[in-house]
Amino acid sequence: MSRRVGAALLLGSISAFGPLSMDMYLPGLPEMTADLHAGQPSAQLTLTACLFGLAAGQLIAGPASDARGRRRPLLVGLAGYALTSALCAVAPSVWALIVLRLFQGCAGATGVVIARAVVRDRYSGVEAARYFAVLMLVSGVAPIGAPVLGAALLRVTDWRGVFLVLAGIGLVLLAAAAAGLPETLPPDRRRPGGLRSTLRAFRDLLAARRFTGCVGATGLVIAGMFAYIAASPFVLQGAYGTSPQAFGLVFGLNACGIVALGQLSRALVRRAGPLRLLGAGVAAAAAGAVALLLAVLAGAGLPVILPALFVTVASVGMIAPNATALALAGHPGNAGAASALLGTTMFVIGGTIAPLTGAAGAGTALPMAAIIAGTDLTALLVFCALVMAPGARSPG
Secondary structure, three states: OHHHHHHHHHHHHHOOHHHHHHHOOHHHHHHHHHHOOOOHHHHHHHHHHHHHHHHHHHHHHHHHHHHHOOHHHHHHHHHHHHHHHHHHOOOOOHHHHHHHHHHHHHHHHHHHHHHHHHHHHHOOHHHHHHHHHHHHHHHOHHHHHHHHHHHHHOOOOOHHHHHHHHHHHHHHHHHHHHHHOOOOOOHHHOOOOOHHHHHHHHHHHHOOHHHHHHHHHHHHHHHHHHHHHHHHHHHHHHHOOOOHHHHHHHHHHHHHHHHHHHHHHHHHHHHHOHHHHHHHHHHHHHHHHHHHHHHHHOOOOHHHHHHHHHHHHHOHHHHHHHHHHHHHOOOHHHHHHHHHHHHHHHHHHHHHHHHHHHOOOOOOOHHHHHHHHHHHHHHHHHHHHHHOOOOOOOOO
16 A cells, blocks of 8 residues: 555656646746746747647657656656756746756656556556546645745745756656656567657557547647646736735645545546546536636626636546546557647647737736637537547547
C-alpha cells in the first residue's frame, strides 16, 4: 500500500508540470510585463509558447517511450525542465523568455505524457479511470497551490525568483524519479521506433471514432480553461481590482473544484461508468460557460461571475480522468502515442486560443467569457456527435 501511494504521489507530481509551469507565475504576469517592457499580447505569448512546447514535446516523448521504455525519456525530460526553468529566470527580454518557455514546455511534456502511459501500462477500463482520478487529486494540488505560492513568493522576490523555484522542483522530481520509479514497459512490449511507425500509430488511433471524440471534446474544454488561465490575471486584477493575493485565492478555489469533482468521479465511476460521467462533465462545463457569458453581458459583478466560472473550471475534474481512460482503452501497445495525441490536442488548441483573450484589452471580461462559452459548447457538440452517436464504437 505504501508503495502504491508513493507511486501515485510521484506520478501525480510529474503530471503536474503543465499547471506548475503556467500557474505559479500567473500572479507575477503583470509585473513581468512591465519589467520586460512588453504588451499584454506578448506577455500572453509566454503562456502560448509553453503550451506549444508541451504539445510538441508530447508528440516526441510519447512514441519514444513506446519504443525505448518509460524511464529513460522521463529522466532526460526532467533534467531538461530544471535547466530551462533556470534559464527563464535570467531571460533578458520577453522574446527570449518566449523561446525559453517553448523549450521548458518541451522538456516538461515528458512527465505529462509518460505519467499517463505508466498508468495505462498497469491498469485499464474502470480501474484506469479510478487511478487517473487519484492522480488528479495529487496533481490538482498544483493549480491550487501554485498561484498562492507564486503570490507569496512575490512578497520576497520577483517573477524571476518564481522560475528558480520551478527549477528546484524539477531537480527534486528528477531525484525522486531516478530513485523510485521502475520501468513499467518491458522490452517484449515495446514497439519499433522511427517516423513511419509513429505515423502509423497515430493513424490507427485517429481512425477510432470514440478516441477522436474523447480527444476533441476534452481538448476543447481544456482550451476554455487555458483561456481562463491566460486572461484571469488581467481580468480579475485589472478589470475588477483584486490584489495578487486575492487572485491566487480565487484561482486556488476553482482548482479545489477540479479536485473535488475528480474524487466524486472516482467514487461514482464503478457504478455509472466513465462514459456517462464524461457526458455529465462536458454538459456541466457548457452550462457554466453559458452562465458566465450571460453574467458578463448583463454587467453582473464578481458575486455572479465567480460561481459560473467555478462550475465550468471544476468540471475538468470529472472530464479529464474519464476521457483519458476511454481514450487509452484498447491501445496498450500505443499507450505513449495515444497519451501524446490526447495531451497534444489539449495544448495546441489551448495555445492557439489563449492569446485571443487579450485582443480586446485587459479592461473587459467579455473576450474570456465568449471564448470559454464557444469552446465548451463546441465540446458538447463533439461529444454528442462522435462519442455518443450510434455509430461510435468503444476501442476496447
